Amino acid sequence: MKTHLIAHTITSPDGSQPPLVQTLAEHSRNTARLCAAICRPLGLEKLGALTGWLHDMGEAAQPVQEHIRQQTGEKPNHSAAGMRWLWEQTAGQSDSVRLAGQMAALAIGCHHSGRCDYLSPDGSRPWLERMDTRQAQALYGESVDAFFxxxxxxxxxxxxxxxAALEVAALYKRSKTILPKGEDRQQRQDALQFGLGLAQRFLFSALVDADWTDTASFMGRTPLPPFPSDRQRQATWDLLSGRMERFIRSMEARRPIDLLRQEISGQCLAAAEHLPAGIYRLCVPTGGGKTYSALRFCVETARRQNARRLFYFAPYKSITRQNADNIRRALGAEYVLEHHSDVLFEPDQQDQRERWLALSQRWQGSPVICTTMVQLLDALFAAPRQNVRRLAALAGSVLLLDEVQALPLRHTCLLTLALNTLPHLFGCTVLLCTATQPDLTQVPYPLQFSPDRDLVPDYQARFQQFRRTRVIPPAVQGEQLLPAIADFVAGLLRENRSILVVLNTKGTVNRLFDALAPLMPPDCPLFCLTTYLCQQHRDDVLAQVTRRLGDGLPLVCISTQLIEAGVDLSFDCVVRDLTGLPSIVQAAGRCNRHGDDGCRPVYLIECAGEYLDALPEIHDGREITRALLAQLPPGADLLSPQVIQMYYQRCYSGPRRRLDMQYPVSPGGCAATTMVDLLSSNLRGVQAFLEQGRRPERLKDLCQAFGTAEAAFEAIPDETVPVLVPYGGGKGKLLRLQSAGGTPSLLRELQPYTVSLSPSQCQRLGTALYPVLDGAALALREPYYDSAHKGLSFTPGGMAALVL
Incomplete structure (x- = not known):
C-alpha cells in the first residue's frame, strides 16, 4: 500500500489514537483553490492556483516528512523547492512567463517569513540566495520528483x-495606465513598477491567507470557510441599501441646515447610481452631514458593483469608534466589524472576542469593516505577515477614507501611488472625504481622480450655504502670555455660554487650565481634554460636555486637537491657537454646528512658550498659516475652498517638502533613498547591480527592495509606553491585576485606563511608576493622576504639569 506524503498531523494527547493526517496533495489542492479564489478579482486566478499548488513542494523530501511525522526535531527548509522549480521553468522564457514566475516564486520562497528584496539597495539578490542554500540544494531533486x-x-x-502568464500580461498592460502619458516618464515607470510590486504583495497575501486558513481548518477540525457567492453578496447589499435608505428617510429636517444636508446626501446617491470604479472625493463643509452622505454613496456603489466589502478608514481611533457606532446605527451591528486596539469585550464575552479576533485577522466575515488609516497603511506596506494577510481583503471593495487631510506628510506619495493602483488592478472604488480636501493632484505622484471626481459638483457654493462661523485673525501681533489669554477667554463668557479653546500641546492646555480656573464663574465648569487623560476619562468628560451643551448650560473646555474631528459637539464660540489651516477649519466645525445662531466667531490666538520642535508638522503648518494670513487681504474667508487650496499649494511646494512626501529612508546603513523608490524602480539598487558588472535586468522584471522597505516602514512612529492609571473602574481592575489572581487577560480590560508616554516621560516619573504582572506592564501611583481634571501629572497631588 502506497504511503502518501503528508502536510499536517494531529496526535491525541495521550497517544492512544492513531494520528489524523492531512496529505500534502490535499493541503496543496485546498491552498491552490483558496488562493485562486482570492486572486480572482485581480484577474490572477491561475497565478494564484499555481502559487498555492507549489508553495509546499519542499515538504515532499524525506527529511521534511520525518519532521512532520515527529520522527526528528530538525526542521529543514521547505520553501525553496517550489521557488526554484518555478524559476527554472520560467527564467529564460517570454517577458510575461518570466514575470509570472518571479511573482509566484517570491511569494512561495517567503511565505514562512516576510517578503525579501528582489534586488537590494546594494545590488544583491537575497531571494536567489534563499533558493540556493546548501540544505535546499541537497533536497531539491528529491522534493520535485516526490511531489510530482x-x-x-x-x-x-x-x-x-x-x-498565469496570460493573466500577468494583462496585468502589466493595466499597470502601464496607472499614471497617464502626460506625466513624467520616470514617474510613469515608477507607478508601473509600484503597481506590479503591490500586485506581488497581494499574491503573497493571498498565499499566506490560503495557507493559514487551510491549516487552521484542518487543525481545528472545521470545514474550510465558504466564499460568499455573487448572488449571496448581492442579496446582502440589497438588504443594506434598503436599510440605508430607510435610515436616511427617518432623519427629520428640523432646521434649515438639515435641508442642505439632505440635498448633499441626494447628490451622493445620484452619483452612486452611475459612476464606475475609480477615485472620487466628497468635499463638503464641516457640519455638512458628510458621514452619512459618504456612507450612502458607498453602500449604493457596493450594491451596484456587487462589491466584496465596504471599508471605512479614519485617521484616529476616536473617529473610528464614533463613526462605527453611526454606521451600525444605519446598517445594523451584525453587518459591521470594528477593528482597532480599543475594541473591548466583557469578561463573559470570550466567545465573541475569539470570533472578533478571527475576523479581524483577515478582515473577513462582515460586509462592512470599520478600522483606522494606520491599519490600511500597515496592510499596504508593513512587514509582519499578519498585516500582509489583510491586504487580500481589499480587492473588489469600496474604500471610504475619512479626514484624509490628517495623513502624515511622509506617507503622501506612498498613499497616492497605492490609491492609483487600487482601481486599475484591484477593482476598487475609493472615496476621499473631508471638509479640507488636500490637493493631491499637485504632489510628485499625483492622485488620478476619475473624470467626474466630485460627488458634490457645486461644493464651493455649499461652503457659502453652510457658513456659520467667521475666523478672526489674532488681534494682537506676536505671541501672547497665558495670563492674557486666560483673561481674554474669561471675557468671552460675557457673550457666550459655551467656549472651546484648542491649543497645540498638552503642557499649554494644562497651564492655561491653571491660569483660567480662578477666573471662572461658580456656575460655569472648566473641562480639560488631552491624552494625559486615559480614554475612559476622556469619554466621561465628553459625556459631561455633551450633556451641558444639550441643556444649554455654560461651560469652557480646553483641549488639544483631539477634539477637532469626529466629535459632534457645538459650542457658541471657539478659540484656536495658531496652527495649520486644516486644523483651524476642523476647530471651526465645533462652533455653531447646526447654524442655530447666525454667524459665530472663531478667534485665532498665538500662545507664547510653545515648543514645537518635536512636532514638526504642527510647527510647519503654523508657519504656513502665518504666511498666508500676511498675504491675504483683510476680511478674507479662511474657511473657503480657495484659501484652503492656497494653503496646500504652500504645503506641497519646495524641494524639501516634495522629498519628505516620498518617505526618505537610509536603510541598514545604505545611502539615503526613499520608500517610494525602494518599492518602485529602485534606481539605487539597479545602479549598484550594474556597477558590479552584472547583466542589466530586463524592463519587465521585478526590481524592488521589498524587504528593505517593509522593514523600514512605520505608519506612525511608536516609541511610547502604555501606562495603566488609577481612574474610575480602572482602580479595582488594577488591584485585581496586582493580586495573586491577576491574569494577562485583565490587561485588555484595562486598555481604556492607559496613557501613552515617551521613554523620557517615564524616566521623569521615576518611582511614580511601578511594575505589575511580573513586569509585563507599568502602572501609575494614585497621587500622580488627577481624576477630577487633568489626568496624569508629573508631580503628586495634581500640581501643574510643566512638560509639553
Whole structure:
C-alpha cells in the first residue's frame, strides 16, 4: 500500500489514537483553490492556483516528512523547492512567463517569513540566495520528483504557468495606465513598477491567507470557510441599501441646515447610481452631514458593483469608534466589524472576542469593516505577515477614507501611488472625504481622480450655504502670555455660554487650565481634554460636555486637537491657537454646528512658550498659516475652498517638502533613498547591480527592495509606553491585576485606563511608576493622576504639569 506524503498531523494527547493526517496533495489542492479564489478579482486566478499548488513542494523530501511525522526535531527548509522549480521553468522564457514566475516564486520562497528584496539597495539578490542554500540544494531533486509523483503532474503545472502568464500580461498592460502619458516618464515607470510590486504583495497575501486558513481548518477540525457567492453578496447589499435608505428617510429636517444636508446626501446617491470604479472625493463643509452622505454613496456603489466589502478608514481611533457606532446605527451591528486596539469585550464575552479576533485577522466575515488609516497603511506596506494577510481583503471593495487631510506628510506619495493602483488592478472604488480636501493632484505622484471626481459638483457654493462661523485673525501681533489669554477667554463668557479653546500641546492646555480656573464663574465648569487623560476619562468628560451643551448650560473646555474631528459637539464660540489651516477649519466645525445662531466667531490666538520642535508638522503648518494670513487681504474667508487650496499649494511646494512626501529612508546603513523608490524602480539598487558588472535586468522584471522597505516602514512612529492609571473602574481592575489572581487577560480590560508616554516621560516619573504582572506592564501611583481634571501629572497631588 502506497504511503502518501503528508502536510499536517494531529496526535491525541495521550497517544492512544492513531494520528489524523492531512496529505500534502490535499493541503496543496485546498491552498491552490483558496488562493485562486482570492486572486480572482485581480484577474490572477491561475497565478494564484499555481502559487498555492507549489508553495509546499519542499515538504515532499524525506527529511521534511520525518519532521512532520515527529520522527526528528530538525526542521529543514521547505520553501525553496517550489521557488526554484518555478524559476527554472520560467527564467529564460517570454517577458510575461518570466514575470509570472518571479511573482509566484517570491511569494512561495517567503511565505514562512516576510517578503525579501528582489534586488537590494546594494545590488544583491537575497531571494536567489534563499533558493540556493546548501540544505535546499541537497533536497531539491528529491522534493520535485516526490511531489510530482504524489500530488500533481508536471504537465498540469506547466499548463498553469502558461495560463498565469496570460493573466500577468494583462496585468502589466493595466499597470502601464496607472499614471497617464502626460506625466513624467520616470514617474510613469515608477507607478508601473509600484503597481506590479503591490500586485506581488497581494499574491503573497493571498498565499499566506490560503495557507493559514487551510491549516487552521484542518487543525481545528472545521470545514474550510465558504466564499460568499455573487448572488449571496448581492442579496446582502440589497438588504443594506434598503436599510440605508430607510435610515436616511427617518432623519427629520428640523432646521434649515438639515435641508442642505439632505440635498448633499441626494447628490451622493445620484452619483452612486452611475459612476464606475475609480477615485472620487466628497468635499463638503464641516457640519455638512458628510458621514452619512459618504456612507450612502458607498453602500449604493457596493450594491451596484456587487462589491466584496465596504471599508471605512479614519485617521484616529476616536473617529473610528464614533463613526462605527453611526454606521451600525444605519446598517445594523451584525453587518459591521470594528477593528482597532480599543475594541473591548466583557469578561463573559470570550466567545465573541475569539470570533472578533478571527475576523479581524483577515478582515473577513462582515460586509462592512470599520478600522483606522494606520491599519490600511500597515496592510499596504508593513512587514509582519499578519498585516500582509489583510491586504487580500481589499480587492473588489469600496474604500471610504475619512479626514484624509490628517495623513502624515511622509506617507503622501506612498498613499497616492497605492490609491492609483487600487482601481486599475484591484477593482476598487475609493472615496476621499473631508471638509479640507488636500490637493493631491499637485504632489510628485499625483492622485488620478476619475473624470467626474466630485460627488458634490457645486461644493464651493455649499461652503457659502453652510457658513456659520467667521475666523478672526489674532488681534494682537506676536505671541501672547497665558495670563492674557486666560483673561481674554474669561471675557468671552460675557457673550457666550459655551467656549472651546484648542491649543497645540498638552503642557499649554494644562497651564492655561491653571491660569483660567480662578477666573471662572461658580456656575460655569472648566473641562480639560488631552491624552494625559486615559480614554475612559476622556469619554466621561465628553459625556459631561455633551450633556451641558444639550441643556444649554455654560461651560469652557480646553483641549488639544483631539477634539477637532469626529466629535459632534457645538459650542457658541471657539478659540484656536495658531496652527495649520486644516486644523483651524476642523476647530471651526465645533462652533455653531447646526447654524442655530447666525454667524459665530472663531478667534485665532498665538500662545507664547510653545515648543514645537518635536512636532514638526504642527510647527510647519503654523508657519504656513502665518504666511498666508500676511498675504491675504483683510476680511478674507479662511474657511473657503480657495484659501484652503492656497494653503496646500504652500504645503506641497519646495524641494524639501516634495522629498519628505516620498518617505526618505537610509536603510541598514545604505545611502539615503526613499520608500517610494525602494518599492518602485529602485534606481539605487539597479545602479549598484550594474556597477558590479552584472547583466542589466530586463524592463519587465521585478526590481524592488521589498524587504528593505517593509522593514523600514512605520505608519506612525511608536516609541511610547502604555501606562495603566488609577481612574474610575480602572482602580479595582488594577488591584485585581496586582493580586495573586491577576491574569494577562485583565490587561485588555484595562486598555481604556492607559496613557501613552515617551521613554523620557517615564524616566521623569521615576518611582511614580511601578511594575505589575511580573513586569509585563507599568502602572501609575494614585497621587500622580488627577481624576477630577487633568489626568496624569508629573508631580503628586495634581500640581501643574510643566512638560509639553
Amino acid at each position: 509523483s504524489d500530488c500533481c503532474t508536471r504537465q498540469e503545472m506547466e499548463s498553469l504557468i502558461q495560463a
